[in-house]
Amino acid sequence: MNILLPKPPFVFNNGAAVVEGNLLYIYRPVDFRELMYALTNAIYNEGKTCYYCGADITEKQRTMDHKYPVDFGGPTITNNLVPTCKKCNTTKGNLMEDEFKKFMAIGNAEEAKAFRVGIERGHRKIHTGKVKVIPxxxxxxxxxxxxxxxxxxxxxxxxxxxxxxxxxxxxxxxxxxxxxxxxxxxxxxxxxxxxxxxxxxxxxxxxxxxxxxxxxxxx
Ligand SMILES: [Zn+2]
The missing domain is CATH 3.90.1530 (Conserved hypothetical protein from pyrococcus furiosus pfu- 392566-001, ParB domain)
Incomplete structure (x- = not known):
């Protein structure tokens, strides 16, 4: 598979990793997670807005969400990462991206809670491998x-x-x-x-x- 990359120029840690054309070259050992976070910010408006609620976020307020949660095998690659505000990331917890969007769209708190309980019940099957998560x-x-x-x-x-x-x-x-x-x-x-x-x-x-x-x- 190909990961999402920002348009050049993208230079990480003084040239340890560089985007050239549509390829990412890693020239020296890097912290892979840090590299993926930096690429993700470069893809999404330098990480200045929350992917889910659209709020402006500073570097301090920014968190990185795994669209498919880590607990369910979601990889730390750009295709699975989005910059978010802390509130959205915390509220999302272990919901998938599409589940969280549905959850956010429910206006009624009681209904939202019930929706979440149902979703989390379904998630138990993921751990046993009965339900596949990542594409x-x-x-x-x-x-x-x-x-x-x-x-x-x-x-x-x-x-x-x-x-x-x-x-x-x-x-x-x-x-x-x-x-x-x-x-x-x-x-x-x-x-x-x-x-x-x-x-x-x-x-x-x-x-x-x-x-x-x-x-x-x-x-
Ligand atoms: Zn948000």
């Missing part, structure tokens, strides 16, 4: 050659909290919701702990891989 076209086919993904980071023992989180989620729901994100040249961008978990427990078939075809790692 199918974002995800690589299940036969993707995972052995070719280049994980450059050192594997250290003991494993960190991120790894524990993945393990706990897996023990509870039998599924890893957080996806692994790689560049078009198969370098790991996000989801190191998920990779590690899948490798150790041989659970690759339960992991979603998202390949960003317009992102190239150059180092």
């Amino acid at each position: 199918e076209e974002w995800i690589c086919p299940k036969d993707y050659p995972i052995n070719e993904i280049e994980m450059r980071m050192q594997i250290t023992v003991p494993l960190g909290r991120g790894y524990e989180h993945v393990s706990k989620r897996f023990a509870k729901y039998g599924k890893v919701l957080k996806p692994v994100i790689i560049s078009t040249n198969k370098k790991l961008l996000d989801g190191f702990n998920v990779c590690l978990f899948a490798k150790v427990h041989n659970q690759w078939d339960r992991v979603n891989i998202i390949k960003l075809d317009n992102v190239i790692v150059m180092y």
Whole structure:
């Protein structure tokens, strides 16, 4: 899949990442989340207005919303991010973008509350993998050659909290919701702990891989 990119010029951390044409080149190791946030702000009017309510927001007031919530496997990529005010982000919680828009359109508080309860009941099926959340076209086919993904980071023992989180989620729901994100040249961008978990427990078939075809790692 291709991620949304702002029009050039876009230069991140003194040239660590640069948008050229319709491609994003990453020249040096970067905090992937920070890079995606910066790209998202560049796409949406420098992050000056809330995507949901349209209010003006300063840098201090700005938060970043995952349209498909992180808890349901929503990836931290520009296609899934929007700048929002704190109020909208907090109120949205774990609603999807379309659910939140419907919720906002309900004028009556009681009705809105009931709507939310119904939605959240439906969400329980997401954790068990019975309901798919992120668009199918974002995800690589299940036969993707995972052995070719280049994980450059050192594997250290003991494993960190991120790894524990993945393990706990897996023990509870039998599924890893957080996806692994790689560049078009198969370098790991996000989801190191998920990779590690899948490798150790041989659970690759339960992991979603998202390949960003317009992102190239150059180092
Ligand atoms: Zn707002």
